[in-house]
Amino acid sequence: MVGWAIALHGGAGDIPVNLPVERRVPREAALRHCLDLGVSSLKSGKHPLDVVELVVRELENHPNFNAGVGSVLTTQGTVEMEACIMDGKTKRCGAVSGLTSVVNPISLARLVMEKTPHIYLAFDGAEAFAREQGVETVESSHFITPENIERLKQAKEANRVQIDYTIPVQKDLTGNVPIPNSDSQLGTVGCVAVDRHGNLASATSTGGLVNKMVGRIGDTPIIGSGTYANHLCAVSATGKGEAIICGTVARDVAALMEYKGMSLAEAAGYVVDRSVARGTCGLVAVSATGEVTMPFNTTGMFRACAAEDGHYEVGIWP
Template sequence: MGRGWAIAVHGGAGVDPNVPLHRQEEAKLLLARCLNLGVSALRSSLPAIDVVELVVRELESDPLFNSGRGSALTEKGTVEMEASIMDGPRRKCGAVSGVTTVKNPVSLARLVMEKSPHSYLAFAGAEEFARQQSVEMVDNEYFITEENKGMLKLAQEANTIIFDYRTPITALETCGTSVDNSLMMNGLPISVYAPETVGCVVVDSEGRCAAATSTGGLMNKMSGRIGDSPLIGSGTYACNLCGVSCTGEGEAIIRGTLARDVAAVMEYKGLGLQEAVDFVVKERLDEGGKAGIIAVSRDGDVACGFNSNGMFRGFASENGFMEVAIWN
C-alpha cells in the first residue's frame, strides 16, 4: 500500500515571459480541469495507468496545448503526433510516432502496450494498427488550427524551426536585438519557445506509478522527426519507484535520458524524489538545454523541476494539496 495518491500534469516547459494574460488564464483553467478529472478518477480507485491516459486524452482533445488537436505542424503543413505511456509496477510501455489521423495518440500508445507484441509503432504501421483496433480516427485537418497555420507560415518565411508561442508587441522593446523577435503575426512578434508538449504522472492509493506524454513536436519540423516524447527513458518513464514525464528541448532530453535518470538516481544514489528531479535538471541537461520534469513517487510525493522560464503545470495529492502554476 502507498501513502496516498498524487497527480501532476504539465503543458510544456519554457513559457514566453510576455504571454498574454488571457492565455495564461485559459491554460490554468485547462490544467485545473485536467487535475480535477484525474482526482475524481483516483477517488473512484482507478489504477494510475488509467488515470494518466484519461488526463492526457483530455489535454489532447483541447486545442490549447501542442498535442492532439492544436498540434504543431510539419514543414509540409501536416500534423505528425507522438505519445508514450508506461505502467510502473510491470514496467510495461507503449509508444507511437508519426500518427496523423488518430484522435487520441496516448490511447493508441496504450493499445500498443496492451494489444501488440511490440512496445513502439510508428507512421503507416501505427495508423494501420489504429484501424485494426477501431480507435477513433479523424481527418488530419481536425488537428490543424488556424493559429498554427499562421505560425508555420511565419516559421517558413524565417526558415527556422520554431516552437509555438507568440508574444505581444512589448517583447520587441524588451528584447529588441533578438532575431527571434523580428517575426510577427497579427501584430505580435514570435519568439522561439516551448513546444507545449503535455504529460501526466500519477501514483494511486496502492502506490502504483504511471506516466504518459503526448506531443505534436516542433513547428516546421522535418516530416519524420521523432522527439523525446515517445522515447521510454527520455520523455517518459515509470517503474515501481516513480513516474516521470519530461518536456522541453527534445534533443537535450534524449541526450540526458532525463526520465530514466530521475528513477536511476533514486535507485542507485538513494535520492528522494524532489532531490532526484533537481539533480537531473541541474546535472543531466547539456549546456543551454532547457527542460521541465514532473514526477510522483510510490510514497505519494509529487515533484517538479525546470530550468526554463516557467512551465505550465498542476499538482494535487490526497492530503488536499492542489496547485496550478506557470512561473517560478
Template sequence: MGCWAIAVHGGAGVDPNLPVERQEDAKQLLTRCLDRGISALRSSLPAIDVVELVVRELESDPLFNSGRGSALTEKGTVEMEASIMDGCGRRCGAVSGITTVKNPISLARLVMEKSPHSYLAFSGAEEFAKQQGVEMVDDNDYFITEDNVGTLKLAKEASKILFEYRIPTVGLDSCTSEAETPPLTMNGLPISVYAPETVGCVVVDTQGRCAAATSTGGLMNKMAGRIGDSPIIGAGTYACDVCGVSCTGEGEAIIRGTLAREVAALMEYKGLNLQDAVDYVITNRLDHGKAGLIAVSSNGEVACGFNTVGMFRGFATENGFMEVGIWE
C-alpha cells in the first residue's frame, strides 16, 4: 500500500494586481476541491474517479475558465475541451468543440470507456453525448458570464487573442525613469483586464494508480475551431505508471513541447525524480512560451512548476501536507 496525493490547478497566468477578494475566492474554491478529493481518497475511490470528481467541481463554478465561465471565441460562443487519462494501461479520452455538455470532463471519460476511440470533437462529440445521456443544457448561454462578455469586448477592441499569462517586463528593470516606464499590458491589453485559465487535477491513490484530468474553455477571442493543449494526450494531460500531469498556459507552446509526456519520459528514461523532471521541462521545453503544470508520482509525491507570474494551485498528501497558493 502506498500513500495518496492530490494536486489541483486553476490556471497559470495571474494578474499581479488581482483584487484580494478574487484571490480569496480562488483559494476557497481550490480548498473546497482538495477537501472533496481528500474525502474521496480516504473512501478508497480510485484515482481516475477522483480526478473526474474534482474537475467536475471546477467546471461547475464560473470562477475559472472551464465549463461554466469558459472563455469566449471570436464569435462570442463557447467551445470547451477536456481530457482524462488513467495511468493503469494508459487509457484516455478527450473531447473538443463542446457547446452544450454541462461537464466536458465526464464526456471525455465516456469517450475513454464507452467508445472505441480516444478523441471526439464538435458535432460528433455532441451526438455521442446525447447517445450516452449525459447532462446537457439547452444552449451556450449557460456557460457565458457577464465578465467574459466584457473581456471579449476589450480583446476585440485591441484586436488581440487574450494571453493573460503574457506579461511583458521589458523596460521595467532598465535605466528609464519611472515616468518613462511603459504601463504593463497583457498582449496589448491593460493589466487590469483579467481572465482566469484552464483547470486540472492529478491524483495518485493508495494503490499507486495515477490519473490526470484537464478542462478548459481555451483562449479569449480565439478563432472558432481552435484546439489547444488541454485535450491533447501527452501535451496538456498525461498519466502512466510513474506519474500524472496536467498543464495550463499557452497551449501552442505546450503542444510543441509535449510538456506532460516529457515529465513522464524524464522519470522513465533518465531516472529523474518528480520535481526535477517538472523543473527541467518548464526551463527547457517551452521555447519562450508561458505555462505551468502540476504533477504527482506513484510514490505519493506532488510537484508543480511555472514560468508565469503565478499559478492557482493546491496540494495535499496523506502525510498531512496541504497547501493552496497563487504566487511564486
C-alpha cells in the first residue's frame, strides 16, 4: 500500500518577486482551492484520472490562468486551446489542439481517449467531435479577457512571441529605456495524481504562447513532452513549449527512473537542470509510491502539492 499524492501547476516563467498583491493572491487562492478539491477527491476514492480531469477543469474555468477562459491570443487575436490527459497504468491517452469553442478542453481530450480509436484530434476535426459528443461549447469571445487583448498588443509592439510569464516592457518618458512592467503573463495549467493503489494520471491544458502563429502546437498535447504517465510516475510540464518538446521533458523523467534507477526527485531535477535551457521549464510530478516533486528553472512557478504523509505546499518562487 502506498500513499496518495497530488501536485498541480499554473505556469512557470519570469514571475517578478514583486508581483502585485492583486495578481498574486487570486492565483494562490485558486491553486489552494484546486488542491483541496483534488485531495478530497483522492481521499474519497476517486481514480486519479477523474481527479486530474476535475482539477484541470477547475483551472480552465479560472480567468487568471492560460487555459480555457483566460487563454492567450494568437497573432490574429484568436484563441487556440490544447489539452492532454494520460492514464499511467494503461498508457491510454487523449489529446486535442486548435480548440476555439470548447469550454473544457481537458474533458474533450479524455473523450478522444475513451470514445475514439485515436489519441490526438485537432482543429476542425476536434471541434466537430466536440459537437458530436455534446460537450459544452460557447462563442470564442467567452475565453478572451481584456488582459489578454492588452498582452497581445504589447507582444506585437515588442515583436515577440511570449512565454507564459514574460514581463511585458514599457518605455520610460523619453521613449528609450525599457522598464519592466509588473504585469505577469498567465500560465499553462496541469495536475498529476497517484492513489493508494499506485494508479497514476497526468493532465495538462493551455492556451499556448502570446502572439503565437495561427496553427502553432506546443508541448502540452504532445505525449512525452508536456504530458506523460506510466507505471512509475506522472508528469505535467509548463514553460516554453518548443524547448520542452526538444527535451522530451515528461518522458525523460520516466525514462531516467526506469533505465537509470533514479528517484522521482533525482530524475525530475536532472531533466529540469540539464535537458532544457535555463528559464524555459518547470514541471510537477508524482511517483507510484507517493513521492512528489515540483522543480523549475525559471524565476518562479505557480504550484501546489499535497501528500498522505501530511506534506502540503502552495508556492510561486523558490
